Amino acid sequence: MATASSSASRVLRIEGLPILAVLLALVVAFMVAAPDVFLGYRIYMSFLATVPPLLVLAVALTLVIAAGEIDLSFPSVIALSGWVLAYCIRDLGSPLLGLALALASGALVGYVNGILIARVGIPSIIATLATQFLWGGLTTVFSQGLSYSLGNADELWLWRLLVGRIGPFPVQALWAAAVAVALWLVLNRRRFGEHLLFIGDNAKVAEVVGINVAREKIRMFVLMGIMAALASVLLTLENKNFFNTQGGGYLLEVMAAVFIGGTSVFGGKASVVGSVVGSFLIGMVEAGLVATGLQGFWVRAVVGIVFLSAVVGHLVIEEPERGRALVRLIATKARLSRRTNS
């Protein structure tokens, strides 16, 4: 009995398993509802082309939230770095310079965030809200509000390297997978990652065990900035287009992906695997619903349902006592309603 329950809890403790089950259930539901689309491979290739920017952002933000902070400024990095890349390709003809400067601009945004938060002491939600306006606004100025078309981008080596196709398979999926593996290792197997977890758990504890809290936070925001820039490069190249509001839709989707994946809102506990699965969930819902014939209007409501059930699910698994209390509450309500009915 004891061994059975402990092995069951060990299975439940495998990172990201509950949310993976939700994803598979959703895929099966789509397969039943829209077999023409979801039994073929094309739709999955399309997901592998469109999800990577979201995934890279979600995995990087997972580390930020693990440390008990937030970054609202990454949409502006998607705009700024995208513009830098597009400008260098279109006007200077140098994709390499474009990539380097795009990543550098992301690092700069992250560094400024880190200084404001860790050294000046502004709460991250305020600091990054302000820098989101600043960098997003500057991008509009730089680009004069125009979009840049990169029509022949697929002839560039950079395009083939980052977002090309191997047969039908989009290369950016490999880059996103590499980022996910690397950041999983950073969070779970590097001192830096462990420090972030302790900072998110309790910053005062982190300080007394000898962690340089300010330095680690700055490094973390720089990493976030670089990853947002990489996401922007993937997005801009895949779209063969830059427009100055291209980061706008990502803010809520990325946060939803992270929290659906089981990362704690309170910091100190985070799942990179969960964020990867969460990204695919968020990325698939829209296409899936449209394919099943449901109207596009439903997308957000369904994301809300999945979001809520995931959060409640994580709570029940992580804090079984609360889960049991919830079950008791429902049972009592059911008994009461039966009694009043009879």
Place this chain on the structure above:
Amino acid sequence: MTQPAQATATQSWRHIVRLHKVDMTFGKVQALSQVDFEVGRNEIVGLVGDNGAGKSTLIKIVSGVLRPTAGKIWVRDALIDLDDYSVRMAHELRIETVHQGLSLGEKQPLWRNLFVGRQITGRFGFIDVKKEKQVAHQLLRQAIGFRGHGINADSTVRDLSGGERQGIAIARAMYFQADLIVLDEPTTALAVSEVRKVLAFVEGVKAAGHACIYIEHNLAHVHEVADRLVILDRGKVVGEFAKGEITLTELTKRMIALHEGQPRGHG
């Protein structure tokens, strides 16, 4: 493990730590003024004083969390460069601190808590999780005796009682072979049986040849185990007594007098 620790192990020194005319100000608040304080080689120093007397500030300076605004510090009779002094350096000098309720990350597994700040890493800088868990497992079984509690290296601190948490924090200090262990109110919020365990540990530190700074609200506990008592009041050392120089009743009277002597609004 670390160079300073090995280098000094064989040398002769009188004081594990000595502070001379240490000041600490936070903005306009003078938390410590002109404090002289020292801990001998194998001495348990009890630090007592009212809330706000500066006890926590003093031990945060000793443990490298805070940098004093003025003064000098010697560790094993060697003058410390205060610009370099940090928690990490204190650890390298084998000074370990168990801060009141603040030494462990609650959501983190015990193995991470035991090694955070001093992780065992492999060739490429990755944490050797297997090794850390193995050592944590041994430590839990032998040093702390958590056998059969259903607690293992993967348990989170949240699953532990207050006494067990102190046990983990103290076991960590022991594992890293501290010459000086600083305990900040280790018995606060503990059950009576657990208090006895902690006091037994403090005596164990002495028996093993180490030194200890012991901060305690409960005067009976500290009077029982300390070799020397240092009384702090509003940032100043106002009394020092070797064991046997003051009875518990006299000590209690003195502390009450200090408390009543304080101006209004500062109690």
